[in-house]
Amino acid sequence: MKDGDQAANFLWLLAAIVLVGSSLFSRRLPFGSVLKMLLSWVLIFGAAFIIFTMKDDFADLGRRLLTDVRGDATPVAGAGQEIRIRQALDGHFWVDGTLNGQKVRFLVDSGATTTSISTETAKRAGVSARGGLPALVQTANGIVTVQRGRAESLVVGDIRRENLAVHMSDAFGDMNVLGMNFLSSLSGWGVEGRWLILKP
Template identity: 30%
Template sequence: MAVIFAAQWTYANTPGIEVVGLFKDGAILIIDGQQRMLRKGLPTEKGVEVIEADAKSVTLVVDGEIKKMSLSKKISTQFAESDEKPAAHISRGAGGHYWAPGRVNNRACEFVVDTGATYVSLNSHHAAQLGVSYKDGIPVVMRTANGVKRSFKVTLDSVTVGMVTVRGVDAVVSEGRFPEVILLGNAFLNRVEMRVEAGVMVLQSKI
C-alpha cells in the first residue's frame, strides 16, 4: 500500500486537525498535537471519522460536519490540548493485524506489528527501496517455515511510527521476498510503551 507523507513542517500547538499522511481508505492526522491513524469503517477518534481517502485527499466527518482535506491542511476544532508524550495509535487492519505506516531512515514504508519477532525484519527488496545497505551487516541464518534464509543483521539509523522515533534499531534483512511485509519486532517495541485501548494499539515514546 502506497503511503503519501507531507514534507517536514511545524504547526502551532492550537486545537485542530492536520493531515500528515494519506493512503487508500485511511489517513494519518494530527488531532490536538497527537498523531492518529484512522481507517474507513473503523471506530471514530474524538468525533472524527474517515468517509473516503486516497493519496490526494481525505473526506472526514468532524462533529457531524463533512470536511474534505489534503496534506498539511488544518481545520479548527474544540478538542482539549494534550501534553502527553508522542504516540502512535494503530487500528487493527487486514487479518486482524496491526498495520502501521511509518518510516525507516526517514523513508516511507508500512509495518505489521509482530511481538513474536526479535528484530525489525524485512526482505532485500524492502531494503533496496529504503536505502538500507545490508551486505556489510553480520551474516546470520534465519530458519523459517519456508526453509533457511540467508540474512544479515544491521542497525537502522531510525525507525518511526506515528510521532514516535527510535534510533539505532537492530534489524534483520533476508534475501529474497520473505518476509512479505516489514515486521515491527521487539527491537523497536521494547523501547516504547505499548498498550491496547478499546482495540487500538498505542505505541508511546518513553522519552
Template identity: 30%
Template sequence: MPRLFVLFCLTVCSSLALAAPQVRVVGLFPGAAVLNIDGQRKLLKIGQTGPAGVQLVSADAHKAVLRVDGAEQTYELEREYSGDGYAAPAARTEMGIARGTGGHYWVAGTINNQNAQFLVDTGATSVAMNEGQARRLGIDFRTVGTPMMASTASGTAKGWRVSLNSVKLGGVEVLGVEAIVLEGDFPTEILLGMSYLNRVGWREDQGMMYIQAKH
C-alpha cells in the first residue's frame, strides 16, 4: 500500500511539473511586456493576467516581474525559442508601398489581427481612427480608453487614447501601439501615424515608401 501511494504521488507530481507554463519575455516596454506563454504571444500591461494565469507585476526596459503559479519571478528579455531549440534571428523584413492618388500612400494591414486599410500620415503623432472604425475592429475605447481632446483639421474633437495590441503591415508587426479614437466620422481613413512609424525603419525613394522591421 505505501508503495502504491508513493507511485501515485510521483505520477501526480510529474503531471503537475509538466503542466507548469513555459514563460519567456520577448518584448519589454515601460509598464508592459510581451510574453511567450506555452508558445502563445501576449502583450500584458501591469496588473493584467494572460494565459495560464501568468500576471505581470512590473516591467521596465530591462526586466519584468511575473507572478507564475502564485510565485513572483524576475525575467530578463530573451529571444524566442522553437520546439527544435534556439530560433535563429528572423531575416529583416521590408515591404514597399507605391504612391497613390494625390501623392498619398495607402496600404492594407491589420490591427489586433483584424483587417484594416491605412493612409500613411507622417504628420500624425499617433495611429488615428474614427469611432465607427474602432467599433468594427472590436476596440472598446469608451471602457479602456483615456478621454482627451484632439485638434483636427475641422477643429477640436473629443477622443480617447488607447493602446493597440498589434499593428501589422505585411511582415512588419509592432506591439503595444498608441492610437487615438475620435468621436464622429473623422478621419475617414485610419491614419498610420508616428506611434507606429517611429518604431520601424522607413524611407521614401522614387515614388515608393519602404517600411522595414527593426531588430
C-alpha cells in the first residue's frame, strides 16, 4: 500500500478514536470505566486498521497456504526428460497441464481407468461428447453417469498425448482427474518419497 494511503488510513483511525473518546467522556462515566472502554475501542479500531492496510498481504498469504495444502502443481523437469510432481500436504499429487490448449489442474489418480474432466472444463477446452449412450463408471464417490469424448491434446510438462479418451460428467464438480489411460502411455511412472515421477 502507498504511503499516502497509509497516512490517510491512520488519520481516519485517529479521528475515530477521538470521536469515541469524546463520546465516552461526555457520558460522565467513572474514569476507570472510560479508560477500559477506550482501550477496547483502540484495540478494535487498531485490528481493523491492520487488517485493512495489510489486506493484500493477507490475500497473498492465503494463496501461499492454499498452494502448500494442494501442492505446487507445476511439473518440474527431472533427469533426462522425466517430469517430477511434488506431493501436496493433502497426500495427493496435483499437476497443471493443458487440455486442447486450455490450462487445467489435474489430480493424478492411478485408480481411475480413464482421464475424467468436469463438464465446465470440457466446455472451456472444446471437448465434445461423442455419439452413443452414456456410460456408468465407478468412482470414489459411487457410480456416476459419464459422456465419452476425446481430447485433441493433453500436455503435462514436455509430455504430450493426442486423441486421448476422456470421460465428462457434472458429477465431477470442478475436479479433473488424470487417469491410467494417460499414465499407461508413459514409458514408466512411480513414486519416490514425496515425488511422483513421470517418464515419457
